Amino acid sequence: MTRYLSRKLLIYILTFFLAVTIDWLIPRLMPGDPINVMISRLGPRNPEEVKLLRDYYLRLFALDVPMWQQYINFWKSVLQGDLGRSTLYFPRPVMDIIKAAVPYDVFLLLPAILISWFAGNNFGALAARRRWLDNTVLPIGYILTATPYMWLALLLAWALGIVAGWFPIAGAYSFELRPHFSWLFIKDLLWHWFLPFLSLFMVMFGGWAIGMRNMIIYELEADYSRYLETLGAPQSLIRRYAFRNAVLPQVTGLALQLGTIVAGAVATEVVFAYPGIGNLIVSAIQNQDYFLIQGCFLFIILGVLLANLFIDVAYVIVDPRTRLGMAGEVA
Amino acid sequence: MTLQVENLTLYYQTLRGDARALEDATFKMADGEIMGVAGESGCGKTTLGHGIVLLKPPMKFVRGRVVLDGEELPIWDMERMREYRFRKISIIPQYAMNALNPIRKIGTMIGEVVRSRGIDYGAILPELKRRLDLVGLSHDVLKMYPIELSGGMKQRVVLVLSTLLNPSVLIADEITSALDVSTQKAVMEMLVEFRDRGFVKSIMVITHDISILYQVADSIMVMYAGQLSEKGPTEVIIHRPRHPYTKMLIGSLPKVGVRYAETRLSGIPGSPPVLLDPPPGCRFQDRCPVAFEKCRDVPPFLEIEPGHFVACWREY
Amino acid sequence: MGLKARSEFLYFAWRNKKLRVGLAIILFFALMAIFGPFLAKYPPNEYVEVAAFPPSREHWFGTTIFGQDVFSQFVHGLRATFIVGLIGGTIGTLLGILIGFTAGYRGGMVDEILNMITNIVLIIPTLAVLIIIAAYLTVRGILTESIFIGLTAWPWAARAIRAQTFSLRVREYVDMARISGMKSWRIIFGEIAPNMMSYLLLVYILQFGGAVLNAAALDFIGLGPTDTVSLGLMMNYALLWAALPLKIWWWFVPPGAAIMAIVGALYVTNVGLDEVFNPKLREL
Numbered sequence: 001m002t003r004y005l006s007r008k009l010l011i012y013i014l015t016f017f018l019a020v021t022i023d024w025l026i027p028r029l030m031p032g033d034p035i036n037v038m039i040s041r042l043g044p045r046n047p048e049e050v051k052l053l054r055d056y057y058l059r060l061f062a063l064d065v066p067m068w069q070q071y072i073n074f075w076k077s078v079l080q081g082d083l084g085r086s087t088l089y090f091p092r093p094v095m096d097i098i099k100a101a102v103p104y105d106v107f108l109l110l111p112a113i114l115i116s117w118f119a120g121n122n123f124g125a126l127a128a129r130r131r132w133l134d135n136t137v138l139p140i141g142y143i144l145t146a147t148p149y150m151w152l153a154l155l156l157a158w159a160l161g162i163v164a165g166w167f168p169i170a171g172a173y174s175f176e177l178r179p180h181f182s183w184l185f186i187k188d189l190l191w192h193w194f195l196p197f198l199s200l201f202m203v204m205f206g207g208w209a210i211g212m213r214n215m216i217i218y219e220l221e222a223d224y225s226r227y228l229e230t231l232g233a234p235q236s237l238i239r240r241y242a243f244r245n246a247v248l249p250q251v252t253g254l255a256l257q258l259g260t261i262v263a264g265a266v267a268t269e270v271v272f273a274y275p276g277i278g279n280l281i282v283s284a285i286q287n288q289d290y291f292l293i294q295g296c297f298l299f300i301i302l303g304v305l306l307a308n309l310f311i312d313v314a315y316v317i318v319d320p321r322t323r324l325g326m327a328g329e330v331a
Numbered sequence: 332m333t334l335q336v337e338n339l340t341l342y343y344q345t346l347r348g349d350a351r352a353l354e355d356a357t358f359k360m361a362d363g364e365i366m367g368v369a370g371e372s373g374c375g376k377t378t379l380g381h382g383i384v385l386l387k388p389p390m391k392f393v394r395g396r397v398v399l400d401g402e403e404l405p406i407w408d409m410e411r412m413r414e415y416r417f418r419k420i421s422i423i424p425q426y427a428m429n430a431l432n433p434i435r436k437i438g439t440m441i442g443e444v445v446r447s448r449g450i451d452y453g454a455i456l457p458e459l460k461r462r463l464d465l466v467g468l469s470h471d472v473l474k475m476y477p478i479e480l481s482g483g484m485k486q487r488v489v490l491v492l493s494t495l496l497n498p499s500v501l502i503a504d505e506i507t508s509a510l511d512v513s514t515q516k517a518v519m520e521m522l523v524e525f526r527d528r529g530f531v532k533s534i535m536v537i538t539h540d541i542s543i544l545y546q547v548a549d550s551i552m553v554m555y556a557g558q559l560s561e562k563g564p565t566e567v568i569i570h571r572p573r574h575p576y577t578k579m580l581i582g583s584l585p586k587v588g589v590r591y592a593e594t595r596l597s598g599i600p601g602s603p604p605v606l607l608d609p610p611p612g613c614r615f616q617d618r619c620p621v622a623f624e625k626c627r628d629v630p631p632f633l634e635i636e637p638g639h640f641v642a643c644w645r646e647y
Numbered sequence: 648m649g650l651k652a653r654s655e656f657l658y659f660a661w662r663n664k665k666l667r668v669g670l671a672i673i674l675f676f677a678l679m680a681i682f683g684p685f686l687a688k689y690p691p692n693e694y695v696e697v698a699a700f701p702p703s704r705e706h707w708f709g710t711t712i713f714g715q716d717v718f719s720q721f722v723h724g725l726r727a728t729f730i731v732g733l734i735g736g737t738i739g740t741l742l743g744i745l746i747g748f749t750a751g752y753r754g755g756m757v758d759e760i761l762n763m764i765t766n767i768v769l770i771i772p773t774l775a776v777l778i779i780i781a782a783y784l785t786v787r788g789i790l791t792e793s794i795f796i797g798l799t800a801w802p803w804a805a806r807a808i809r810a811q812t813f814s815l816r817v818r819e820y821v822d823m824a825r826i827s828g829m830k831s832w833r834i835i836f837g838e839i840a841p842n843m844m845s846y847l848l849l850v851y852i853l854q855f856g857g858a859v860l861n862a863a864a865l866d867f868i869g870l871g872p873t874d875t876v877s878l879g880l881m882m883n884y885a886l887l888w889a890a891l892p893l894k895i896w897w898w899f900v901p902p903g904a905a906i907m908a909i910v911g912a913l914y915v916t917n918v919g920l921d922e923v924f925n926p927k928l929r930e931l
Contacts, residue, residue, distance in 0.1 A: 011763065011767060015767045018771070142911050146910035146914055148860060149864070151906065154882060154886065158899075169891060224430055224431055229416075230416055230421070230422045232418070234447050237443060259772035262775060263860075266778075270868055285782045286869065288782075301771060319434060324479060
């Protein structure tokens with residue numbers, strides 16, 4: 001188990017290292033000078049003022065030292081949680097902006113991922129045992145998982161938001177409200193949350209249901225299932241064993257799907273103007289706010305790494321083979 | 332008689348039509364008999380073994396009767412047959428090495444299976460442990476996962492589990508094919524020991540390796556392309572075979588005790604007929620050196636001397 | 648593949664309903680992508696009509712808020728979709744094959760390192776990397792987009808192919824080739840690859856679908872090609888220019904529906920092909 005987890009940990013540390021390096025490179029490779037953009041936005045009146053501002057920003061962004069020093073400085077500030085300042089929301093620190101956005105991502109993604117995973121698995125397992133259910137679940141599942149996230153989001157917003165008028169289609173809460181702890185606000189929050197959640201949930205659900213359905217059929221054909229049948233074991237026991245075995249690849253599948261889920265979350269947040277990191281990174285790009293792009297990228301990687309770690313621990317719990325230090329995992 | 336099989340006919344459903352894997356098998360197994368079933372791959376021996384225990388698609392029941400201890404087995408009925416499996420008839424499958432749920436401790440799994448059949452695991456545990464001792468396994472295996480055991484150990488666990496409820500008939504399907512020669516002998520001796528101690532009444536040993544049967548089997552039944560060719564006491568089949576196919580099978584062994592590979596028999600020209608549409612009559616006729624007109628009809632499986640059955644028109 | 652094996656393959660392929668339906672849908676859209684632009688009466692971005700005109704005889708899919716013909720945009724977008732799928736899918740598959748085969752065949756240290764790299768790249772979300780690359784390029788064409796999508800899509804394919812190669816390289820005929828002194832690359836492409844053709848085809852189909860979806864996401868958040876129309880871009884404009892509150896549904900429904908149909912058909916084809924290749928999965 002230690003070998004399994006430490007190997008994974010090494011990969012995560014290397015991934016993080018790579019991500020921070022990419023992150024450091026971004027503003028240095030990007031076209032256009034972020035400082036020029038920012039200065040032009042503030043609209044200084046004469047060359048002296050421009051120079052003054054430029055020096056100030058150079059110091060602020062630490063661009064006036066050699067490259068290797070910049071790199072080390074960057075690591076220092078990343079580890080201290082200092083990601084620079086946004087030019088779009090100047091002078092707010094990037095860290096603050098992201099901190100404000102993260103709760104919305106957690107609030108949106110965690111339920112969508114977990115509920116779709118559990119529901120999809122159970123539904124897929126159920127589909128595998130009844131032909132009529134299988135014949136309906138399978139096509140619906142394939143349609144759902146082939147649906148682009150933003151299109152389903154658009155359809156739901158149009159049908160349930162505009163035409164039916166049941167749900168709001170933008171923001172995390174109503175304009176006239178300020179975040180505070182009250183029943184009114186929570187209700188409003190959930191009201192706005194529902195459509196983005198539903199569109200993410202539906203697409204993921206299709207994928208899990210199909211995955212489980214296929215896995216469980218495969219497991220029901222496995223040797224251990226057959227042997228149980230020759231021992232006259234009841235179907236309930238055979239299905240229980242098959243389910244437990246079929247869940248394992250679904251757990252690793254969750255780790256593999258995280259990339260797609262991130263993409264889906266970005267698109268969905270854009271459709272519903274939901275104030276998470278996905279929305280943030282898109283507006284950062286549109287406004288060439290490189291420090292904000294950096295910060296968002298880093299946080300996306302961090303989130304994915306955390307999720308991976310969590311999944312690994314879950315996997316060790318469900319698959320005894322990893323505990324015994326024998327290769328049983330697929331990821 | 333422990334087991335009586337009459338006209339048992341089982342087909343395999345394929346997209347191209349039914350493959351006639353087993354045609355009109357009729358034979359008996361006596362109390363305490365260890366019967367070897369031998370033949371090339373595709374001869375129907377595995378279909379016979381599995382069909383009696385677990386007959387499910389794509390395997391299809393066509394006709395026939397299987398009578399166990401005087402009671403007819405509803406082998407065509409997956410549900411009703413459930414009651415007989417494990418208690419009355421059991422199998423050590425060819426895939427014994429993969430037969431245990433990989434993510435359950437062996438003891439837990441046995442407990443769950445046994446309880447699912449309405450048997451108190453606590454009450455049967457002492458006997459389970461005694462039998463583990465008998466096959467040389469420590470009681471610790473009950474606390475282990477299958478991945479912690481070697482292939483041979485897993486097979487012995489399956490042997491113990493399959494026979495735990497003292498079934499009348501045990502079917503051992505190719506249990507030696509993955510083992511080396513010394514282990515093969517030990518496994519076969521365990522089977523004999525289990526029979527001698529009365530854990531099982533009769534055993535059907537399915538194998539492509541006649542030499543393994545010579546050591547332990549009381550009788551040998553030879554099959555070819557879905558038909559029974561010959562059945563008789565081991566000595567008789569080895570030294571005085573009557574069916575031309577058996578003769579070639581035995582003759583292809585340089586001497587008894589040497590295994591032959593599961594490939595096409597050297598010295599017998601041709602290959603077994605396609606079972607989708609086999610020629611009428613004896614299915615060996617195309618490769619048989621002594622075939623004649625009569626072989627266009629199916630030869631009956633006749634007892635030519637006590638306990639010795641042959642299906643060949645030349646022998647009546 | 649021998650003549651008999653090939654006819655058998657075609658026999659089962661034709662009998663498979665999933666394969667027939669999937670291929671028919673793909674073919675339909677492919678034909679539309681090829682010939683549609685010739686049928687379209689207007690250039691995709693020209694303002695030709697009154698704004699936000701619902702579907703009619705003159706404008707089959709209606710017009711955008713700017714008065715552009717949605718059908719013209721749609722068929723041109725389809726073209727872009729197929730180009731991205733073909734190029735992105737091909738690059739992703741080829742890279743996956745290259746890295747997967749090398750790792751799986753060489754084993755040892757080479758495998759160790761390649762596998763490590765694959766695992767690292769696998770964790771980093773593709774879209775996040777694409778966003779950064781796209782933001783770096785101010786002028787983006789459909790070709791560059793396809794290439795970058797392909798360059799980031801290989802990890803899972805590499806891993807799957809590596810596993811397959813592992814299981815194949817211990818086979819007898821590979822041993823024979825090795826003993827007879829054949830060069831590694833000749834063993835890989837002469838002995839191992841042909842035995843994996845079916846598997847590689849399945850990988851390619853999934854890479855194709857993945858590239859299409861990735862491009863749609865990228866285009867939708869405004870990082871797609873700057874010089875042409877695409878289905879994702881249509882939805883992007885529809886959202887930006889208030890197609891939702893203005894109820895111009897004909898603007899954003901066709902592009903998404905087409906992507907869904909194409910990708911869905913690819914998945915179904917994949918399942919069908921899998922059934923044809925693996926006799927065990929064939930329904931009786």
